[in-house]
Amino acid sequence: MIGLGQLLAVALLLTFLPAGLRGATTRTHLDTNAIRPRFSADPGRIINGTEASLGATRHQVGIRKALNDGYFFGTGHLCGGSLIRPGWVLTAAHCFVDQIIYDGTFVPKEEFIVVMGNLDRYNRTNTLTFTIEERIMQLDKFVLATYDKDIALLKLNGIVPTGHPTIRPIALSRFAIPEGVVCQVTGWGNTEDGFISDILMTVDVPMISEEHCINDSDLGHLIQPGMICAGYLEVGEKDACAGDSGGPLVCQSELAGVVSWGIQCALPRLPGVYTEVSYYYDWILKNMGEDGEGSGDDGSGDDGSGDDGSGDDGSGDDGSGDDGSGDDGSGDDDDGSGDGGGAMAAVAGTLTLLLPVILALRLIATQF
Numbered sequence: 001m002i003g004l005g006q007l008l009a010v011a012l013l014l015t016f017l018p019a020g021l022r023g024a025t026t027r028t029h030l031d032t033n034a035i036r037p038r039f040s041a042d043p044g045r046i047i048n049g050t051e052a053s054l055g056a057t058r059h060q061v062g063i064r065k066a067l068n069d070g071y072f073f074g075t076g077h078l079c080g081g082s083l084i085r086p087g088w089v090l091t092a093a094h095c096f097v098d099q100i101i102y103d104g105t106f107v108p109k110e111e112f113i114v115v116m117g118n119l120d121r122y123n124r125t126n127t128l129t130f131t132i133e134e135r136i137m138q139l140d141k142f143v144l145a146t147y148d149k150d151i152a153l154l155k156l157n158g159i160v161p162t163g164h165p166t167i168r169p170i171a172l173s174r175f176a177i178p179e180g181v182v183c184q185v186t187g188w189g190n191t192e193d194g195f196i197s198d199i200l201m202t203v204d205v206p207m208i209s210e211e212h213c214i215n216d217s218d219l220g221h222l223i224q225p226g227m228i229c230a231g232y233l234e235v236g237e238k239d240a241c242a243g244d245s246g247g248p249l250v251c252q253s254e255l256a257g258v259v260s261w262g263i264q265c266a267l268p269r270l271p272g273v274y275t276e277v278s279y280y281y282d283w284i285l286k287n288m289g290e291d292g293e294g295s296g297d298d299g300s301g302d303d304g305s306g307d308d309g310s311g312d313d314g315s316g317d318d319g320s321g322d323d324g325s326g327d328d329g330s331g332d333d334d335d336g337s338g339d340g341g342g343a344m345a346a347v348a349g350t351l352t353l354l355l356p357v358i359l360a361l362r363l364i365a366t367q368f
């Protein structure tokens with residue numbers, strides 16, 4: 001039997017171990033072992049970006065671990081996402097992968113909340129908090145070797161009232177974006193190193209055509225149908241990074257991509273990779289129950305740009321007071337993203353109990 005002290009030591013090790021060392025052991029496939037999800041497993045945030053403006057990012061949401069956020073609002077940040085209808089969010093499937101087991105298994109949707117409404121993720125003003133009523137994906141188990149089908153559609157347990165001061169859905173991009181169009185990617189970065197900037201960041205990245213990305217980047221055949229590249233092929237320097245996963249890539253005021261993966265961040269010949277929204281356009285509409293209807297008027301900034309809130313009067317339960325519905329988290333807090341095989345998995349359940357201790361320590365650590 002392992003003593004509590006040893007468990008705590010392991011937990012602390014997992015918490016503070018450099019991200020590069022964490023989670024490296026289970027990836028054995030040679031071609032893809034450098035693929036990194038862009039959620040809180042690696043340090044960093046939007047690289048070389050600037051603070052986002054509210055006007056351009058009203059659709060941005062944060063996917064948070066309910067348990068962590070219940071202890072301290074804002075600390076549960078895991079991924080970004082986009083409000084695409086008053087009651088629907090689009091994000092990345094990999095955001096829900098169990099980071100301890102790390103075999104592609106998804107964590108139950110009940111363990112997450114969706115928060116939106118303020119650029120500062122610690123600030124509750126104007127925010128709405130929802131739970132996930134339905135999570136629609138194309139996979140039962142995520143394919144960690146390819147990051148294929150990295151898309152998730154979330155039905156919220158309520159809707160954002162029309163005319164909310166800081167939240168508005170964004171229209172979906174129905175057609176492929178031509179090369180060279182400059183797009184904006186936004187995100188909060190991760191919680192571990194996120195003490196400095198808690199504000200949503202944005203950076204401009206030009207679209208790279210699929211052919212160009214396959215031919216001229218070092219990603220080559222890792223680029224599959226339904227993936228798009230954006231960034232600066234020659235210089236790198238500007239990119240999305242960890243903690244931005246699931247977040248929006250906006251081109252011409254429409255949602256064109258979902259932050260998916262990359263190999264490190266902002267390096268030459270390694271542009272960021274996004275799930276292509278237009279590729280999944282029909283699937284998204286169908287699963288929101290909109291196929292047929294509404295697909296008639298497309299083109300310029302059509303559907304979802306706030307005018308289809310079906311006139312509800314603020315009933316979109318602003319659960320900003322709900323404290324994360326206290327579920328037990330079943331041992332998959334996002335700090336413990338180290339896998340380390342069976343021994344670690346066995347410890348996973350116990351880690352949950354230690355979470356309050358770890359969180360407390362980390363909160364203390366941020367004071368200095």
Ligand SMILES: *[C@@H]1O[C@H](CO)[C@@H](O)[C@H](O)[C@H]1NC(C)=O
Pocket residue numbers: 118120123124125126
């Ligand atoms: C919280 O956000 C509101 C609205 O953006 C802002 O007016 C207020 O100053 C913020 N509070 C803090 C403590 O930053």
Ligand SMILES: *[C@@H]1O[C@H](CO)[C@@H](O)[C@H](O)[C@H]1NC(C)=O
Pocket residue numbers: 211212215
């Ligand atoms: C990409 O490579 C293919 C095959 O090598 C070639 O036919 C094509 O012209 C290239 N396209 C670009 C944009 O370089």
Ligand SMILES: *[C@@H]1O[C@H](CO)[C@@H](O)[C@H](O)[C@H]1NC(C)=O
Pocket residue numbers: 047048236237238266
């Ligand atoms: C940020 O941009 C500067 C100059 O544009 C560049 O020198 C630097 O390497 C970039 N940072 C990263 C992390 O790429």
